[in-house]
Amino acid sequence: MKPDLSLTFCGLRFPNPYVLAAAPTTDSADQVARALEAGWAGAVMKTTSVETESVELVYPQMGAIELEGKKLNGLINIDLISQRHIDQVEQDIRRLKKEYPGKVILASIMGSRQEHWQELVRRLEAAGVDMIECSFSCPHGMPERGMGAAVGQNPEFTERTARWVKEAAKRVPVAIKLTPNITDILPIALAVKRSGADAIVAINTVLGLIGVDIDTFSPLPSVDGIGIYGGFSGPAIKPIALQFVSKIAQNIDLPVAATGGICTWRDAVEFLLVGARNLQLCTAPMHYGFRIIEDLLDGLSHYLADKGFSSVEEIIGLALPKLSSYQHLSRTFKVVSQVNTDVCIGCGLCFIACQDGAHQAIVWDSEKRLPRTDEEKCVGCGLCPQVCPVEAITLKRTA
């Protein structure tokens, strides 16, 4: 039997965990309609604002980090919230709710004053939105105007603003999207909890500078020779997102929607295991298109079936009890590296890594071109399996 991929988040039924994050992928009803047709459970419309808020964009906005042949390991953007104001988003929501009643349509909002936040909420509720997400997290551009991450970096502002939104929302749940550009997420997450908001979305993009043009000395992306810091997203930020999501899930009694570096169903499973109840994607569909939903769905479905789960709900948070602190790690557990010489291709990368970057515990037979672990010297640090290109090295338990 096919596992049930649907789950409940803030009282709303999602046909599957995959939602498009507020981003360029959700800046029109037509785009979102195509995504929903393709199989996405829902979408957060790109962050909107009241009609009087001016949004001036600059171009180009994107940059990527390349690593050994793969171009887009991480994406940076200096985009802002949507230039389409609430009047247009209201229409989008009416149309999408009518055409896709089984899907979940969320709206993301940003305001500079209480009246704006509350007006946005009232108008979206009237348009039939399912849920409201508040961006307290945009890392570039908006904070200069006291918006975005300027709110989400301050527990007091976070709580106050979230309360305004919560006050105005009569019917729909409210989620607060947090920024990772802080030293400790917990005071902010606790502020969200105190405000009465219904959920946390983590994380927004990581503030970064994607690169510098070494010919022109312009920081990138370069807007007529000048650059600024941007929001970094995609595969490279997944470990950061996993850390934030698991920490919130472990410590705060609010449901969490995860976003940040989710590209494949494997990433999705990991975020569910650390407690996410909902998954938002942005960079991956920007890179490969909405069609990736097919693999995201059937990969997750096959995984659950193979593991004997009947629904995705069953795996949420399963890794959390195993996430601890340093003092609780076993001091008696010992492993050593072990080379499978049938698989080894003799590149010597483990040898040089151990020699220069670890404990000089791998012996190199230059005649046979084979590495061997000196178990006396090996502390089991685990560097060599990471550099082996063919999975020839495993860690063997010795105590």
Place this chain on the structure above:
Amino acid sequence: MQQKHAAADYQAAAGNHAAGLNTTPRTLSRQERRTGFGEVEFTLTLAQAVQEANRCLYCYDAPCIQGCPARIQIPEFIARIRSRNLTGAAEVIYRDNPLGAICGRVCPVEALCQKGCTSCRISKPIAIGSLQRFVCDLALQEGRIAYQDEATTRGKVAVVGSGPAGLSCAHYLRQLGFNVDLFEREELAGGLLRWGIPIYRLPEEVAKREIDIITNRVALHRKYLLAAQAEDFIKQYDAIFLGVGLSSPVLLRTSGADLPGVYAASSFLRTLREGKSGDFAFRGKEIAVVGGGATALDAARSAIRLEAAKVTVLYRRTIEEMPAFSSEVEAAFQEGVDFLWLTSPVEITQVDGRLKLTLEGICLGEPDESGRASVIPTGVRTNFLADVVLVAIASQAEPASVEGWKDHPKVFRGGDLTGGATVVQAVADGKEAALRIISWLEKGGSR
């Protein structure tokens, strides 16, 4: 998880994001190769080269280096392609091989550097030859090759023969502070690079560029140096390097070997390099090539390009024993060269304006002293008709250029003369001889 998901490879596929980019260089089609002498393989693009360089594992104690007679630090130049340090990549190559662009084309990489490539054990070898060619072509094109030669304070050496061995020896000696007199009997320096290798494998302008960079830094003398002058030379120079190669073809000893229409393959190739392909009206003709080495294959593939109707290589052993390198044999197959194995001509006669070869069947016996299977004639004879016979059974040193040098301690030798079989081996020999000369002189030599 037991089941293999297509999705499991998603990240891997994403890793090969640019994998849509094929890193195999563009090559001429079979049809294009049958009608002209254009270079078969193209130089990689920058994007292709970086993509291919990314496949390199950057092995410790890399086996590719051991496979390179010149000991180019291959993983080091490939790492520099990866970081787009293309000047650095060229420096790494030219440090150990002053004929980098030439060797990137003519090296039998499948038998040398790429043979031991660790990647062979998981997929296909890194295209080291193509990468080297890419780096060197770009560096030459942009004029980035500038050697820092030491002042000429260390002595004077004569280098006899300007093939790859002589060029390499002259280059390193000059770089390390010697006055070098380079002797070449032909109008142009380069030896085999100039008159042996067909232009579809080594275009003249590529050969010229790298040769000129060396000859411009030494004194090049156009002179046919007879070994009889050896005594004078030994008096005049601190040391002499002899790299005169094997320039004299071994001819068939069968009757009819001197008939019109029977040529030494090396003379045929040389005439082509001189730009006189018009001397050979091969279109529509049937050509027989006798031999199984590099020269035989070069001659057969050149005949194809002259639009011969049929080109057949006659070889007395099998494909397994052919001295030609497998990439050459494969290319010849692709271009439509036929092969007749286990056969040897015993007589050539003229019949109705054509040549009739009497071929004798061969069976292979126990290995002989060369380590190859011995050749045993079966007595079974067949006839084979051809319009032209090109003979490429072996080559030897010209007696006049080697006899008389004796084993004087000042005389050093290298290249094909001492058994080398490849350009890169000759380069390595020349470099090694230069270093031997220097260390011998440092120890006082013997004058």
